[in-house]
Amino acid sequence: MITTDHMLAAALVGEVALRRKLGWAGPIVAAVAGLIPDLDQVAIALFADGPFAYLKHHRGLSHSLLFAPVLAAVVAAVACLVCRSRKFGWMFLAALAGVLCQLALDWPTSYGTQLLNPITTTAYALDWIFIIDLYLTAILIVALVLVWRSRRHGGDYVRTGVRGLAAATAYLLFLGALHTMAVDRLDRQLASLGVDRDEVGQTACLPVPLMPMVWTACYTTPGRTHMGLVHVMGDAPIEFRILADAPPSAAIAAVGDDPRADAFFDFARLPVYEETIDEHGVSTVLVYDARFQGYMPGWGWVRRRPFQLRAVVSPDGRVVSLDRSRWAELPD
Incomplete structure (x- = not known):
């Protein structure tokens, strides 16, 4: 899901469960923690190597249920320092709630989330919801506004927040149905x-x-x-x-056997192959994931390929180059 939805959901949980123990720090720490797992994109850009490092590591360890307590502990420690608070336990719960909101909203998407990393790098995806869902965003925003209004006027803001969380959960389950x-x-x-x-x-x-x-x-x-x-x-x-896939060939087989392509093929659930051969017998193999060629209202079928592998294979079956081709477009 888009990061703003993670933070909105986390803030709502913080208001409901931790406002009375931590004051304003409850929803804020939860919201910040809801952002933290997606900072793996910054780490990947700075430190990871290889054309498919993003596909291999995004929503990896930082999005794991097993690593969530570690992230929460770090966020809680920083929050205690910033707020000059000794309530580490409550800060930890706020941060853990935020991190888990991130995972709970990423799992229903189609991208895939490595929930059990490092035990397994399998990416779990329910395929229930698009990464940007304005209906869910609206539910979360309205719920937060009603919570803040209720608290300001001395109402039962916890009950209001619980109803908001129930509405968001019901919407997700509705999509699942x-x-x-x-x-x-x-x-x-x-x-x-x-x-x-x-x-x-x-x-x-x-x-x-x-x-x-x-x-x-x-x-x-x-x-x-x-x-x-x-x-x-x-x-x-x-x-x-x-x-249409290209028919099986020695060049396509060579690309599939190349360990540099493992991260791509682990990621691509619906790979589609194209192959062109020049006059010298050199093959250019393109592979893209049809999962990202779906339908967009007002646009039609998506033509651009956000994740595409491009490999050049010599006549003797040697993979000369293998890289990620960015935002290629489907031919007419």
Whole structure:
């Protein structure tokens, strides 16, 4: 999720659970802690090496449930120094609440979050919500405003805050239910089309921004990635567009075997391959993740590829260069 939503949710938890123990420091420490895990992007830019360092490390250890207490302890220690407070335990709880809000909101997205790093670098993703969701943002903002207004007028601001958190949670669960309906629609259509399930590789239903009733349905078959829109409240069949893979080749196999590409292929859930060969027999292999080619309201199907691997392979099968190609665009 966008960082502002992390901070808003964390501030709301801080108001509900820690305002009475820490005063203004409760929601502020929680909100700051809700930002901290995303600072891994700064660390990656400064210290990580390799073309796919961002894909390997973002939402990695800093977003782990196992590392959350460490981050919270650091934030709490700094908060105690800044506030000249001896309430380390309460500061720690405020910071831990903020960090966990970050993880709780990142997990339902499609990007993937390494919740159990360093035990495993598996990225968990529920595919429930787009990274920017204005409806959730509005719920959190309204809840915070009502909490502040209630507290200012001597009302039961804790109850107000709990209701706000319940509304945000209910919205996320509502999206989860819609996602389940979209997946069911996709499965039923594949069955009605007579698609051989043994030929289907990956399937996914991904959120469409601002349109909770519409989802991008994806499935892969050998050499093809199929994408279409699922309207969960309608009965219209899904009309699929096809992203064609290049046929298997020695060059594509060489790229897949190159350890420098491991981070990319660990990240890409729906890889699509393209290959061109010049007059000298040199192959250029492009691989992008179809997960980021979904539908955007007012824009249509996304043409830009935010994460793309580009490799040059010599005629003898040697990978001459391998790098990340930034913001490439799909051809017409």
